[in-house]
Structures are given as C-alpha cells and as structure tokens.
Amino acid sequence: MVSLRTMKAEIITIGDEILIGQIVDTNSAWMAQQLNDIGVKVERIVTISDALEEITTVLSEAEKRADVVLITGGLGPTKDDVTKKALAQYFNCGFKFHTDIEAHIARLFARFGKEMSKLNSLQAELPSACEPLQNNQGTAPGMWFTQNNTIFVSMPGVPYEMKGLMNDHVLPRIKSTYALPTILHRTILTMGMGESWLSERIASWEDALPNHIKLAYLPSPGRVRLRLSAFGTDAAVLSHSLATEVAKITQLIPELIYGYDDDTIEAVVGQLLKAKCQTVSTAESCTGGMIAHKLTSISGSSDFYIGSIVSYANQVKISSLEVPESDIQTHGAVSEAVVTRMAEAVKAKMQTDFAIATSGIAGPTGGTEEKPVGTVWIAIAGPNGTIAKKYLFGQNRERNIEISANTALNMLRKQLILN
Amino acid sequence: MVSLRTMKAEIITIGDEILIGQIVDTNSAWMAQQLNDIGVKVERIVTISDALEEITTVLSEAEKRADVVLITGGLGPTKDDVTKKALAQYFNCGFKFHTDIEAHIARLFARFGKEMSKLNSLQAELPSACEPLQNNQGTAPGMWFTQNNTIFVSMPGVPYEMKGLMNDHVLPRIKSTYALPTILHRTILTMGMGESWLSERIASWEDALPNHIKLAYLPSPGRVRLRLSAFGTDAAVLSHSLATEVAKITQLIPELIYGYDDDTIEAVVGQLLKAKCQTVSTAESCTGGMIAHKLTSISGSSDFYIGSIVSYANQVKISSLEVPESDIQTHGAVSEAVVTRMAEAVKAKMQTDFAIATSGIAGPTGGTEEKPVGTVWIAIAGPNGTIAKKYLFGQNRERNIEISANTALNMLRKQLILN
Numbered sequence: 065m066v067s068l069r070t071m072k073a074e075i076i077t078i079g080d081e082i083l084i085g086q087i088v089d090t091n092s093a094w095m096a097q098q099l100n101d102i103g104v105k106v107e108r109i110v111t112i113s114d115a116l117e118e119i120t121t122v123l124s125e126a127e128k129r130a131d132v133v134l135i136t137g138g139l140g141p142t143k144d145d146v147t148k149k150a151l152a153q154y155f156n157c158g159f160k161f162h163t164d165i166e167a168h169i170a171r172l173f174a175r176f177g178k179e180m181s182k183l184n185s186l187q188a189e190l191p192s193a194c195e196p197l198q199n200n201q202g203t204a205p206g207m208w209f210t211q212n213n214t215i216f217v218s219m220p221g222v223p224y225e226m227k228g229l230m231n232d233h234v235l236p237r238i239k240s241t242y243a244l245p246t247i248l249h250r251t252i253l254t255m256g257m258g259e260s261w262l263s264e265r266i267a268s269w270e271d272a273l274p275n276h277i278k279l280a281y282l283p284s285p286g287r288v289r290l291r292l293s294a295f296g297t298d299a300a301v302l303s304h305s306l307a308t309e310v311a312k313i314t315q316l317i318p319e320l321i322y323g324y325d326d327d328t329i330e331a332v333v334g335q336l337l338k339a340k341c342q343t344v345s346t347a348e349s350c351t352g353g354m355i356a357h358k359l360t361s362i363s364g365s366s367d368f369y370i371g372s373i374v375s376y377a378n379q380v381k382i383s384s385l386e387v388p389e390s391d392i393q394t395h396g397a398v399s400e401a402v403v404t405r406m407a408e409a410v411k412a413k414m415q416t417d418f419a420i421a422t423s424g425i426a427g428p429t430g431g432t433e434e435k436p437v438g439t440v441w442i443a444i445a446g447p448n449g450t451i452a453k454k455y456l457f458g459q460n461r462e463r464n465i466e467i468s469a470n471t472a473l474n475m476l477r478k479q480l481i482l483n
Numbered sequence: 484m485v486s487l488r489t490m491k492a493e494i495i496t497i498g499d500e501i502l503i504g505q506i507v508d509t510n511s512a513w514m515a516q517q518l519n520d521i522g523v524k525v526e527r528i529v530t531i532s533d534a535l536e537e538i539t540t541v542l543s544e545a546e547k548r549a550d551v552v553l554i555t556g557g558l559g560p561t562k563d564d565v566t567k568k569a570l571a572q573y574f575n576c577g578f579k580f581h582t583d584i585e586a587h588i589a590r591l592f593a594r595f596g597k598e599m600s601k602l603n604s605l606q607a608e609l610p611s612a613c614e615p616l617q618n619n620q621g622t623a624p625g626m627w628f629t630q631n632n633t634i635f636v637s638m639p640g641v642p643y644e645m646k647g648l649m650n651d652h653v654l655p656r657i658k659s660t661y662a663l664p665t666i667l668h669r670t671i672l673t674m675g676m677g678e679s680w681l682s683e684r685i686a687s688w689e690d691a692l693p694n695h696i697k698l699a700y701l702p703s704p705g706r707v708r709l710r711l712s713a714f715g716t717d718a719a720v721l722s723h724s725l726a727t728e729v730a731k732i733t734q735l736i737p738e739l740i741y742g743y744d745d746d747t748i749e750a751v752v753g754q755l756l757k758a759k760c761q762t763v764s765t766a767e768s769c770t771g772g773m774i775a776h777k778l779t780s781i782s783g784s785s786d787f788y789i790g791s792i793v794s795y796a797n798q799v800k801i802s803s804l805e806v807p808e809s810d811i812q813t814h815g816a817v818s819e820a821v822v823t824r825m826a827e828a829v830k831a832k833m834q835t836d837f838a839i840a841t842s843g844i845a846g847p848t849g850g851t852e853e854k855p856v857g858t859v860w861i862a863i864a865g866p867n868g869t870i871a872k873k874y875l876f877g878q879n880r881e882r883n884i885e886i887s888a889n890t891a892l893n894m895l896r897k898q899l900i901l902n
Contacts, residue, residue: 082515085518086670087703088508107532111527181679181682251505259559353791356771357772360771360795361771361884365771371794372791374772376784376789376790377789413802414798414803461780463643
C-alpha cells in the first residue's frame, strides 16, 4: 500500500524512577504522537534504568531496527545520571566543553536572578560526536548523533524541556532529512455505551472499512474512543477517505458522539457556549470543584465560565445555595429536589444562561442500601427549565468524580445543541 | 551486597494506541511499584504494537533475561486485539473454552442488567497452556504461563481490571513462588527549591550515605522528590538505616519538606486539619476549583473541607465575596487587597477556621508588563489574621494552575504547623 518505505522510530526512556514506578512516563506518548503526525511510525518504546551497560545495549538493539532513536532522561545536573557517559562510550568519543552553551545556561540563571551552580556549568560538556541542540526551556542541551544511517537524539526527561527541543529542532530536522509517507488519524469520541455493545452496534460499518483504514477501540472510564488510521502516500486522498468514514459513523451513532480527535468534553462545551454567547456556572457537591477545574483549564474560559459554589458541606447548600433545610431532611442531599434547587440557585445568583449541579456519593464510604456508593444526581438548569437525572456509577472515588464531571458536561452539551 | 539472587521482571505493554501516543501508559508505573514493594526488580518496560510477530519476538527476548514477565493489553473483545493468538503461538498450544469463565462473564453482565454479547462469550476461550486467573472486575480473564523457569502473566490493559488481577492473584503467587530479597524505598517530598540548588545544599549528607543506599532526584513542576533506595536481605536493618538517613535530611532542610513517600500536599493538609479538628474553605480565581478538587479527592474530606466559591468572573468576587468594586478598580483583581478580601470573606461566609484564596494570571493571555503571565497572589486567612504572598510562576497555563494550587496548600500547611 505504502510505496515509500515507512521510517521507523524507537523511543528509549532512561530512568530508575520509572522502573520503580515513582513517575509515569508521559513523554513517550507525546513524542509518539508528534512522530506519527509527520509520518514516522513508532515501533517500540523501551524504558531502562540509569545504568551505563544497559543503555549501550539498548542503543545497539535499536540501531539495528530503527531510523530514528529518541532518548529521554538521565541528563539532570545531579549525580544519578549516566546518559552522557553512556553516549560517549557508545559513539566511541571523548567530551567537549561548549562555551556558547555555558553562556546560555548562565543567561537562563541570570533571567531568574540566580547564580549558575557548578553542576549546571558542567552541563555544557558533551560527547564530542554530537551536534548540540540549544534547550530554550532549561539548562541541559539536546544532542544529535548520526551513525550507520540512524539518527539518535538525546533530550532531558523534563517534559516541557523535551517538548521545546522536539519543536525547535528535532521534528523540523527529521522532516527535512527524510521523504516521509503519510499516516493520518481521526478519532471519534463517544460517551454512553460500553465497548462490546458499541462494537456490535457499528459492526456493519467496521466490516465495510477500506483496506487502508484500520480501526482501534480505546476505552476509558465512561468513554470509548474510536481511532481510525489511514496509511498511504497522498495526504489529500487519505484525508478524504477518513472524512467519508467519519461522516458515515457520525450518522450511525450521532447521540453517542461528543467530539473528535483531541476534543475534550469541556472544550466542546466551551466552544458551544462561546458560539452562542452564553455563560455557565456550577454548583458542585460530589464533584468538589472538578467541573469548575475542567472548564477553567481552557484558555479563554472567562468568556463563558462565571464561577462555582462548591457546596461540599450541607450548611453551604443551605446558606449559599438557598436549599431548604427541609428538602435535605426529607429527600437527603443526594436527591432530585436538592440538585435541582442547587442548579437553579447558582444560575440565578451568578446570572448565567446555564448551570450545572451535582450531588452524589463518591465513596468509598457514605453509601446506604437505598443510595449505594456511586449514586449521583446531576441537574442542568437552562433558559427552558431544569432537567435532573440519576446515575449509578462504580465503587471507585476517583473514577466516580471523573465520570460524574464528564457526564454532567455531556448533559450540558446536549442541552446546548437542543436549545 | 544482596546475597539472594534478585528476581528480575520485565513489563510488556501491547497497544497501538500507546505507540501512536493516544493514551499514556499508567499501568507500567503501578505494576513496577507493586513488584518493587515485594522485592522484584523491574529491569525493562517495553511497549509494542498489536502485531503477532512483534509480540512473540519480544516474549522470547524477555524470557532470556527475566524471571517474571507481565504482559498487559490486547485482550479486549473487539477485533484489533491479537495478544491471545500470539500467546498460543508462542507457547505452542491450541485453545480451550472455559465454561466456568463464561458463566462468570454472564454473571457480570446480569449484575448490570445486561445480556452477554457474543464477543464477550468468546473471552472464555484461552490458550490451553495457560492457567486462567479470574478477573473480578471485568470480562477478560488473566492468564498464567510458566516456561523454562520464567513466569508469564497476561492481563487486560484496563487499569482497574489489571490492578484487581495483580492484587487477587499475581502478587501473592509471585511472593509464594520465590524467596525474594528486600528493596526498601523512602521518598522525601520537598517544595520551594530547584534541583541543582537543593543538590548543593544537601551535598554533605548525600556524600555520606552508606553504600547500600542510593539517592535519586525526581523533579516535577514546583517540587523535587528525593528517593532513597536500600538494598539488602534484612528488612529490619534496611528500614532502620533508611529511617536514620531520613531523620538526618529532615533536620537539614526541615522548611522544604512537606511530606514523605506517597503523601500528597492535599492529604498532608487534610491530616493536619483533621488532627486539630479545624476546617478550611477556598475562594479560587486563577486556580478555578483545582484546590477544591484536590482537597475533595481525599476520602473523608467532608471532615475538614466545607466548600469553595470559585469567583472566576470579577462580578462573583464582588457579589459573592464582597470584594469592594473600588479595590478591583484601584489595585486590579490580581492584587494583595483583593486576594486578602477573598480569603477573609469566604472564611466568614463558610464559618471555617482557615481559608485559602488565589488570584492570578494563568495565561497564556491576560498578562501585562506590570503583571506578566504567571503572576499569582495567594492568601491564607486563619485564626491569627491573614497573610498574602505574590509569586511569579511560568508561561504555561496548566503548570501555573497546578503549581499555584500546590503552593497555596503548602502555605496553609505552614500556617497549620505554626498555629
């Protein structure tokens, strides 16, 4: 199918902290996404420890298979990092001190009114076989090596420093080095139906997909993402056939789709509100500020988001949201009456077009037979009245908060489309 | 140093969705942590695609090096998953249908009032060389294989299903199979000083660490974690020598340490409040509910957390937090006067012992020469008055929100210790 040879990449992540599980490797996913976007296929991601021999072994394994090897981690100024030593040994070279890099490091420190430490100055000493890449976000420079037609790039593990180096140097240089094939992805984001049932519902569409398009299911709490990947040479052709398939599935399950690709439910809701010049406020009990946090994580959210009353304690529901104490006594805080009142009160108080309210039992304690852990009431107040719905999620507190927030935002999205 | 042979593990994560960067692999970190806790050292984490040949190749590489190989992913009921086929080929066996597992899957569906789909019923068919492990959280069973003294376990990639299988079966069985050495970790959590400077500050302590204790620096936005790892055979001896070193560094940098190991700043603050039977409320502008979310992510937070007014719009600062409009006009919303008023108003309104308020410019827009992006005012109101402090964080919105929330919680922690 692909007439050009696909360029293959491997990612090597160096760090004991990952192997003992102290930090999650988020760099690899980001790098993989960037490489994919320019048509370089990541075939393997390997995490190894800060051990010299281990590093050189994995470098030589990767060199046999890959055209591009991206290495992160092990470049900090402290004593536990051995990546530079391993690279010098692998490329069989000595070290060179770069005064221009030292000057750059000194400037970075001066900008924050600090003096450069001795350890930081040593970061200007690099294996002589490399071409240094200036790190505009921090003190550890990137390093670019070429050996037997394979490109090796070493970058620090701090995510925003790595991202800066990738954008400033690595991606543009890879693009200009290779004639790259095209891989395009589109992702359809769904909420409200589990993987197996969704799969049966869309079976006829899936079976009829053309050969050059591949489908993958990506389930996560409360959501299933459907990823389509198209392989070929002509971006316009691929883009057109992806658009055709996306249109077909959108017609098949319109009520389940909340967005595409990197959309988040909060960004989709934000765009709808912005387009209509409408505003929203929130009154959160069990979600404890999570909906407010999601909405304000969007740059420019002050155009549509006004504020929240997080009424975690019942006294705040009564004093700040005017929920009658008798409603709480009669129906309980987790009830249609209370959540409806919360939504309407915050809408009036903050003078918004819409309001979201949540009240539920996130767990792990607080459940009863009648209202088990995972019971959540969500209300949306809008120009045409208030709707409230009861959900039963799971046992896990973190998941319950996350799913409740997403479900509430999706309820608002549906109201925004109707209104 | 270690007289017992250290058991070595490798983790293999299967999934195109990770290699194209659509999801971040959080499973590996969790599994690595659990293995480390029982004295099994993870030496490599490898991510490969849902491709049959690739899977069998990596299995055979891992078998040469490792005593335990944990495999996740590729066991979903949908069409893109090939792990089971690859396992049958690698272990040179056919398939066997397990009626007891089918019954278990049917029961799971019945519990949610749903019928079992055909695809789910097929999940009861497993390579005949495996011993099935019952998945109490979902439909895909785990599989346990042994070959040439290496244990292989295959588990689904859905995090809570994998965790259930690990806790219910895998970890107890590994513990009972091997005589394991001991690796103990303690982590010292610091805030307020960068990696290089911290390293110079604690150099004498670091240089005097005994040979069997290793130190690693784990920097993340606004924080540096110091991880000590002790290797040996006698847990009591290791635990004692770790405690000695932790006590020394705690004396050296007491003002920088906010907790240990898995402590989070919100959990530390929560414990301090609980111990003193005191309460807190929040008034959040630039952090937009993040502090409320962090505090309510703790189970039992209703004991100390009352609520928040997220005053994202200035009108809410005026109407719900009684900030005089003239203060906003004279000093701007991001000012000592406004943040102080916010903290004091929410404290009075929600009748709490303490209150946190934030007002800042998270970015990327909204900065001025006088108040650039990253300028954040934080106030803590308490029984002995209110303190307010101005910070200058960075350019990145997400990081600014995260660091502001953590810094605010740390300011409250210091007040709680003093008061």
